[in-house]
Amino acid sequence: MVWKVYMHYSSMLFLMLNAVICLILFMSSMMSGLTSVLEWELMSMNSLSVVFVLVFDWISLLFLSFVLLISSSVMYYSGSYMMGDKSYNRFMYLVLAFVFSMAMMVLSPNLISILLGWDGLGLVSYALVIFYQNEKSANAGMLTILSNRVGDIAILMSIGLVANLGSWNFFIWGGYLSDGNWILLKAFMVLAAMTKSAQIPFSAWLPAAMAAPTPVSALVHSSTLVTAGVYLMIRFSSALEGSVVQSMLLIISCLTMFMAGLGANFEYDLKKIIALSTLSQLGVMLSILALGFPDLAFFHLLSHALFKALLFMCAGAVIHSVGGYQDIRYMGCLVKFMPLSVSYMTVANLALCGFPFLAGFYSKDMVLEVAFMSWINMVALTLYILATGLTVSYTSRLVFYSLSGSYNLSALSNVHDEDKVMSNSMTVLGFSAIMMGAILAWLLFPEPYLICMSIFMKTLVIMITVVGAFFGYMLNLMSMNYMLKSLSSYKYVVMFGSMWFMPFLSTKKISEVSMIKGATMEKLMDKGWYEYMGSQGLYYTLSHMFMILNSLQLNSIKVFMKMFAVGVLVLMFIFV
Template sequence: MMKILKLSFFKKMMLMLLMFFILMMYYSIILFYNKKIIIIEWEILMCQSLQIVMPLIIDWLSCMFLSVVMLISSAVMFFSDFYMKEENFKKRFCLIVILFVISMMFLIISPNMITILLGWDGLGLVSYVLVVYYQNNKSASAGMLTLLTNRVGDIAFLLSIAWMLNHGNWNFLTLNYYYNYSMMYWICLFMLLAAMTKSAQLPFSAWLPAAMSAPTPVSALVHSSTLVTAGIFLMIRLSYYFTNMPMFQMILLFASSLTMLMASMVANNDYDIKKIIALSTLSQLGLMMAIISLNYVNLAFFHLIVHAMFKAMLFICAGIMIYKFMHFQDIRMMGYLTMHMPIISICLNTSNLALCGIPFMAGFYSKDLILEQFLFCKMNFMCMIMLFVATGMTVMYSLRMSYFSFWGTNSIKSINLVPLNFKMNKGALILTFGSIMSGSILSWLTMNPTLNVFMPLKLKMMIIMLIMIGILLGNLLYKLNFLKNKMYIYYKFKFYNSQMWFFPENSSQSFLMNTMMLSKKSFILDNNWVESMSAQGSYKFIMSFSKFNEICQENSMKLFMMVTMIPMTMIMFLMFFT
C-alpha cells in the first residue's frame, strides 16, 4: 500500500508559492524577449452607467518581481514551519503572511493608483499586525512607531490621488507630463515623499530597525522583497515623470546617500544580529534610491532582485542561529559556530560575500556596475564620497558579524542549547543558488550587453580596493572592541552611532514630549486671550449690551442718568476749574 504524505499547512502554502514562482518566471522571460506589455481590465461591477473596472499590468518587470517574491515567500514558509512550531496559532500566522504577499501582488500588478493604494495600505496594516505579534511593550512601541511613520507616506499617497483628479483618471500610464506642469509637480512631490517614507530614507529611517520586533520569518520576508521595496518599486514605475525634475533628483540623491552612510556607520557599532542585517537593508535601499535619482532604473531593479535573494537568506540563517541560542540575538553571546553549524556557516558567509560585492558573486554584478556608473556620470562630489565610504563600511560590518558569530571565541558555557533540526537548513539552501547565480543569470538575460563603462585603470580598481580596505578595517574594528584601555572619544562616537544618530528619539519620545508641551501651551492660550478674543469675549460683550438694552426698554432713564451722567458731569467740572 502506498503511504499518504500528510503535509502541514505551511508546506502546502510553500508548494503553492513555488508553483507560482515557476509560472511567473516563465512569463517574465517570454514577455521580456517578445517585448510585450499586457494590460487587462477586469470588470468587477456594471450597473447602468456605473462601471467599476480593475486594471492589471503584466509585463516582464512585474512578473520578474512577483517570481522573486514567491520564491522568497516559499523559503520563509518552509523555515516558519520549524521556527514557529511552538506557536499555538500557526495557521493564523501563516494566513497573515499570505495576506502580506497578496497585498504586495496588488501593488506590483496595478497601474491604477486606487488599486495600488489597496496594496500600499494592506502592507502597512499587515506589517503593524506582524510587528506587534509577540504582544509586549517593546513590540507595541515598535509597531506604533512603524505605523505612524508610514502614515506620513500614506497621507502623501492620498494627496497625490487627489491631485490626479485634475487629470481625469488614476492610471499613471496615461499621465501627460506636458498637459499641466503644476499638476505633475505636486503629484511627483507627494509620490517622492510616500516612497521615501515606505523605503525608510532619512528622516524616516527610525522605524525599520524598530520593526525587528516581529518574528524572524517575517523579517526575512518584509525586509528583503516586500514592504521596504514597495517605495523602490513605485519609484521605478514612476521614474519617467522624475526625469525632467532635477530638484527632486537632487533631494533624493542627497537623502539616499546620507541614509546609506548613516546605516553603515550604525551597523558597525550594533550587536543585535537582526538589527545589523536590518541596517544593511537600509544601506542597500539608499544605494537603490541613489541610482534611481541618476535615471538608471533598470540597474536599480537589477540590484533590487539580487539583493532580495541574498538578504532573505541572510535573515533565515540569522533566524536559525537565534533559534539555536534560545532566541538570544546578541552576537557577543555567539562564537565558534563553524564547527557546530557548518551548513549555516557556509550559507551566511555566502550571502555576506554577495552583500560585500566579492567578484563573481551575485551582488558583484549589480554593485560593481552601480559604483562604476557613479564614477562615470556627473553627480555631487560629497554624495559620491558618502556612497563610497558607505560601500567600504558594508564589508566592515559584514566581516565583523562573521567574526563574532563564527570565527571568534565561544562566549557561552554550552553550545548545544537547543537540538537543531537539520530540516531547517533547507529554507536557507533554497536561496543559496540565487545568492550565487542570480546576479550572473539576470545580467545575461536582462541587461544590455552594450552597457560598458570605460574608465582608467585606477578608477576600475578603486572598487576592488574599497573591498580590501573594508576587510582590513573590519578586522581592526573587531579587535578594537577588546582593547583594555578606554578611549573616551571612541566610546562617545560609538554611543552616538549605537543610538542611530538619535533619530529614534526624535521620531518617538521627543516628538511625543513636544506634542504634549504644545498641547499644554495651546490649552493655556485657549483659556486666556484666545477665548477672550473669540467665544468668551463675544459672550461677555453681547451680555453687557443686552443688559443695557433691557435697562432702556424698562424706561429707567433716571437710574441711567444717575449712573452715567453724574460721574461725567463731575469729571468735566473738575477739569474746567483746575
C-alpha cells in the same frame, strides 16, 4: 492539529506554483514584448473613471515571481521556526495576507488600486510587528505604522492632484510629467517612497521592526514592504527626470546608506545589523535611480532580495539554536557547530559585499561603476565610497564576532545544524544567491553597459573593499571598539551608533511635543471653545427651546398673557 502541522507545506507549494507561473509568463512577455492589462471600472465621475487595473508586463511578472519564490521559502522555514507558537495559524494567515498585499501593489499601475496594496502592507506589517504582544513590540509597531502613515497621506494627496490629468494610471501621464512642472506631485510620490523605504528622516522604524518574528524580517527586508517604495519609484522614474526632486532624492539616499553603514559598525544586535545593511542597500537602489538608471535599481533590487532573505534565515537559525540570544558578543566559533548554516551565511555576506561571481557582484559592481562614471558631485561620490567600505567593514565584524571568533556561549546542547526544514528552505535561496546574479544579468542586459573610466576609478571598488574588510576584522580583533568608548569620544560613539539620534527624535521628542501641544489644544479647544460653541452649546440652546415649546403646548394662561403683552409692546413700538 493536522492542519497546524502541514500548513507550511501547502502554503509553500501554492506560492511556489504561482512563482513558476509568473516566471513562465515573464519569459513569454520578455520574448514577445507584449503587455497584458486587466481593467475593471468601479465607478465614473464626469470625465474621471475609478478603475481597478492589473498590468502584467515583464517588470511586474519578474518581481512578483521573486516575491513568491522568497515567500514560499519563508513559509516553509516558518513551519519549523514557529511550530511551537500558540498563534501559529494566525502567523501563517498574516504572512499570506502580507504577500497578497505586495502582489496587489506590484501589479497595479493605478494610484487608487496601488493604495489598496500600499495600505494593506502597512496594516499587516503592524499586526506582524506586534505579534509577540509585549511592550517593546507595541512601541515598535506604533512607530512603524505612524511612520508609514505619512507615506499613505502622500499617496492620497497625489491622488487628488492627479485627478486634474484625467486618469490615475501613471503609465498614461508619466511621460507628460517629465519636465520642471508638477513639483508638488513628484515631491509627494518621493515622500511616499521615502517612508516605505525608510530613508532619512524616516529611518528609525526599520531597525525597530525587528521586534517581529525572524521569518517576517526575512520577508520584509528582501522583497516586500521596504522594497515597495523602490518599486514605486522605478515605475514613476520617467516623471522624475530633470526635476529638482531627483537631486534631493540623490542626496537623501546617499546620506541614508552612509548613516546605516556607520551605525551597523557600532551595533551588537544580530538582526539590527542586518536591518541596517538593508537600509544601506535601499539607499544604493534609490541613489542609482535618482541618477537616472531605473533598470540598474531594479536589477539590484532583485539580486539583493535573494541574499538578504538568505541572510535573515541564517540569522534566525543561529538565534534559534543558541537559545534566543541576538547579541553577537554571546556567539562565536559557530563554524564548528553549525557548518551548513554558517556556509550559507558566509555566501550571503560575500554577496552583500559584492564578492566576484555571486549575485551581489553583478548588480552592486555595475551600480558603483555607473555611479562613479556619472556626473555626480563630490559629496555624493564621497558618500558612495565611504558607504561601500563600511558595508564590508560591518560584514567582517559580524563574521568575526559570530562565526570565527572565540566561543562565548554558556551551553553546547542546542547548537546544532540538524533542522531539515530550515536547512532545505535555506538551500533554495543559497543556490539562488550564487547563480541568479549572472542569470539576471543575461536576461535584463543582453547588451552590456559601456563603462569608460580611468584605471584608478576602475580599481577603486576593489581597494575600498579590501580596506573595509581589513579595518572591520582587525580593529575588532584588537578590541579597538572598546578603546573608542573612552570618555572623550563616548558622545560621538553614541551618535553614530544610534543612527544620528533618529530613534530618539522619532519617539521621545515627537511624543513630548505632541503631548504638550495636545494638552493645550484639549484645554483651549476640546474643553473650551469647541465645547461652548459645539455640543454643549447646542445642547444648552436646544434644551431652552424645548422648554419654551413645552410651555406653549401646555396652554398656560401665563404664557399667552406674556406673549400678548410682548405683542402689544412690539406694535406700539412700530406704530407710535
